[in-house]
Each structure stands twice: as structure tokens, then as C-alpha cells.
Amino acid sequence: MSFFFGLVIGITVGFALIVAFVRCENARSMRRSQLATTIAAFARMTLEDSRKILTPDYYPSWVVFSHRQKLTWLNLQLTKIWPYVNEAASELLKTNIEPILEQYRPSILSSLKFSEFTLGTVAPQFTGVSIIEDRDSGGGITMELEMNWDGNPNIVLDIKTRFGMALPAQVKDIGFTGVFRLIFKPLVDEFPCFGAICYSLREKKKMDFTLKVIGGEITSIPGLSNAIEGTIRDAIEDSITWPVRKIVPILPGDYSDLELKPVGVLEVKLVQAKELTNKDFIGKSDPFAVLYIRPLRDRMKTSKTINNQLNPVWNEHFEFIVEDASTQNLVVKVYDDEGLQTEELIGCAQIRLNDLEPGKIKDVWLKLVKDLEVQRDNKNRGQVHLELLYYPFGMKNGFTNPFASNFSMTSLEKVLKSGVEGKEASENGIDVKHKRREVIVRGVLSVTVISAEDLPPADLMGKADPYVVLTMKKTETKKKTWVVNENLNPVWNQTFDFVVEDGLHDMLILEVWDHDTFGKDYMGRCILTLTRVILEGEFKDCFQVEEAKSGKLNLYLKWSPQPIYRDS
Secondary structure, X not given: OHHHHHHHHHHHHHHHXXXXXXHHHHHHHHHHHHHXXXXXXXXXXXXXXXXXXXXXXXXXXXXXXXXXXXXXXXXHHHHHHHHHHHHHHHHHXXXXXXXXXXXXXXXXXXXXXXXXXXXXXXXXXXXXXXXXXXXXOOOOEEEEEEEEEEOOOEEEEEEEEOOOOEEEEEEEEEEEEEEEEEEEEEEOOOOOOEEEEEEEEEEEEEEEEEEEEOOOOHHHOOOHHHHHHHHHHHHHHHHOEXXXXXXXXXXOXXXXXXXXXXXXXXXXXXXXXXXXXXXXXXXXXXXXXXXXXXXXXXXXXEOOOOOOOOOOEEEEEEEEEEOOOOOOEEEEEEEEOOOOOOOEEEEEEEEEHHHOOOOOOEEEEEEOEOOOOOOOOOOOOOEEEEEEEEEEOOOOOOOOOOOOOOOOOOHHHHHHHHHHHHHHHHHHOOOHHHOOXXXXXXXXXXXXXXXXXXXXXXXXXXXXXXXXXXEEOOOOEEEEOOOOOOOOOOEEEEEEEEEEOOHHHOEEEEEEEEEEOOEEEEEEEEEEEOHHHHHHOEEEEEEEOEOOOOOEEEEEEEEEEEEEEEEO
């Protein structure tokens, strides 16, 4: 009996050991599989992935993520051959830069040329190189070189003013840090395996220099120093900074497709800003905004100044030419107007154009920061409200730009309009291509105030008696909902119609108020442009109530158009 009992116990224990061993091996195999998956995921990580995982709170300030390879070997060889490179490059640069300076020469000068031009004895240092993976390269290779140069060049500008005064000015103390982009395209079977090289200044991180008149001070002539410095900077920005690219043919062929061409238009509506930092000791800031895609004087747009206001409403429309939607950004800088003194920067922001869906309105609030390059700014400088619409040239799918001068016109209207324009232009000697027309879109806007959610309490009982006042900004036409008593989630379902004379340049303001027996208390507001409803015809959406701790408005908007056109 004891034998059978021992046998049963032995079999049971052995079976248990086998099961435990199998489960242990399975668990170990699963852990190894998970570890292999994790390692494979780390191997696929990009620089941006690393930054998301290792936020600035979890690594010291001296840690730098770099996707560029070091080029110590190249710098050593460049230092050796620099005397020969300097001789050849100096003459080449002088020949190419002089026509550009002449093109951007300020009106105060009659001549701006080089009398001496050598790059000096200090060779630039290449601090990194990277290969850019570009799916749209179309059979090419893109390389980026990061360069740092604190040179001692001998550059003398022969400056002649309109008054006949000659001023030889020396360019000194040049400090430059930037990233150059080289595109080898197209790839061919013939040596050296590419047809042409495109080069461009992809990113200018630093460019410092000083101008000194030989035998005098350039500052003795008011405005001359700033004019020349501005000329040099504008020439660099417009002639070589990305997306501009210079093409050097290597093999015979037509490379016109590599040249810079406009690819679309960005319509920008600067709506408003809120909670701006006050830069004035007495009163409030007088904010205005500067917007640009390329920082050139003739392409930068400036808004009007709103005096004594930290929550300005601009409602201004601007148009920008886009040349490379995959890399370009829209930059917004908000300043405080100081009158005769230099304006003071309140904050800046930017948005990448490749974040925009072509043909779709994007309504965004951008947080203002001190510097676009340094992203560790936790101070609240305010926000700016933009409405963006990007449309590439030749866009299909039936999309029509509402800001175009032939928006919503019938084919008969287009024929009549072009005929009238041609007659007027021929009579007045005006080039039709350069005659700008402003679009005036008239129609009826129907607004249904459906409900509100999570409004903040406005009385001691933790309730509110809310109602909404609707105002068209241009005509100041007002409509008002009824009051819903003691409710933080009121339902109105009321519809109001507005006759709008200029839909693209008007806006709808909805203010939420709390009704009291002895008055009313302001709770917050929503500001809407009409571009989206004009483009889409109708839509329903939920909007955050601004200037309130909480709250949303549910609205339905519908547009019935009646377009009119006039000369701007």
C-alpha cells in the first residue's frame, strides 16, 4: 500500500516539476521575445522619438542629441589646403556677390563694390554632416553640412553715396554658424553619377559682423550703417537661403526643374491674441504683429497697432507665396509699439506648413515664446489666434480659393468681367496681370446657438443665468438669446440671421453673459471668422469660451452667398 502511495506521490511531484519547468521556459521565452521587440523598437527610434521619451526634465542640460556625424578628418584636410581654397574661392565669391549687392543697394548709395576680397587665414570648420531621407527627392541625394566660421577676412567695400562721397568700409569680426544643404540630382549612370548639384543655406544660426570706415566712423553718417548691414543680410536671405537654391551643372542637360518655383498660396487671417505680457510701466502694451514665411522686407506683413490692449482683435488678412511646403514655416512675431523708440518683442511663434491639409481651414492658437530656437521657455507670454488656408497651384477635387478674384462666379460672369477689365486696362494703359482686385462676398449668415457646456458659476449658489449676445463686428448688428435660469449647461436652440456685406473681412463675436436682477456679469466670448462657413457652406462645431475658466459653445453656422466684386 505504501508502495502505491509513494508511486502516486512521485508521479504527482514529477508532473508538477515538469509543468513548472515548461511554464518557466515559456515565461523566459516570452521575456526574451519582448526584450528583442523592445531592442528592435529602440533601433528604429529617430531623434524626435528620443526627445519625446527623454524630455528636458529627465536629462541634464549638457546632453545633446545630434543626428550629424563628426567631420574631424575633413577639417584636418581643409586646414592644410585652405590657402589654395582661399585664393580660388575669394575670386569666385567676389564675382558672384557683387551683382547681388548691386541689386539690393539702398537708394542712398550710388555704388557698392568690393575693392579687396580675401577670406583670410582661418579655415571654416564643419561640425557635422547628415544624409536627409526625402521621399520626394525623385532620384537624388540630399546632404546637410553644419559649418562654423570665425574668420579674419580682408574685405573692403568701396561705397559711394549720392552726394559724391567715397567711403571705403572694412567688414570685420565675421562670425557665422549655419547649415548648408547639398542636393545631388538627378542620379545617372554616367560618372560622377549625378547631373547637377544644388546648394543652399538651409539654416542660418548666427551671422555677426561689423562695418568700420577706413579712417573714420561709419556711424557719423546717420542711417548709413544700418542701410548697408540690412543690404548684406537681405542679399544673403534672398539669394542663397533655403528654399532658394543655386544650381551647378556637372553634366550637360536641362535642370530647370530644379529651380525654385512658387508651388502655392497661404491665406492667413490674423484674428486676435490674448493674455499678452505687458511691456509698459504705465498702461498696457500697444501690440502689433509681423508675419512672414521668408524674412525679406518686401515679403513681411505687418498688422495695425492696437493701443493699450493685452487681448487685441486684429481681424486682418494676409497672403503669402509658398515655395516649399515641406520645409517652410509661417512665423508670427508680436511686438509692443514704443512710438519713436525701438519696438519691444512680446513673443513669437511658428507653424510648419506641412502640418496644414491643402484646401482645409486650420484654426489654431499658438503659444508665444521668447525665441524660436530655444524651446525651454516656460513663461506665459500669451497666445495668438490664426486662421490658415493653404492651397497648392493646380489643386484638384473641385477646391476654389475663396480669396481669389473669381470665387463663386459663373462662367458668363467671368467672360463679362474679363472683357470689362480688358477694356478698362487698354483705355488706361494698365497691365491686367498686375491689376489687383479685392473680393467682396455678400450673403446671409445663419447662426444657431445650440447649447453651452460646463460654464463657470457666476453667483454664490454655484449657478448662473446665462445668455449669449451675437455681434457682427463691421456693422455692429446685435442679436441676443433668451436667459436660461440657474443652469451651467444651458440649451437655447435659437437661430439668428445676419445680412453680411463683406464676409471675408467680417467676424462674428459671441459673448456669454450672466443675467442678474441689478445688471449683468461678463463670462467670456468666442470670436469666429466667416472663412470656414463661406468655404464649406455649413458646419456644426464646439468652441471654447475664451477669457473664462471653463465653458464651450455648441454652434451651427450656414452661409447663403451673394458675391459682389470691386476694385481694391
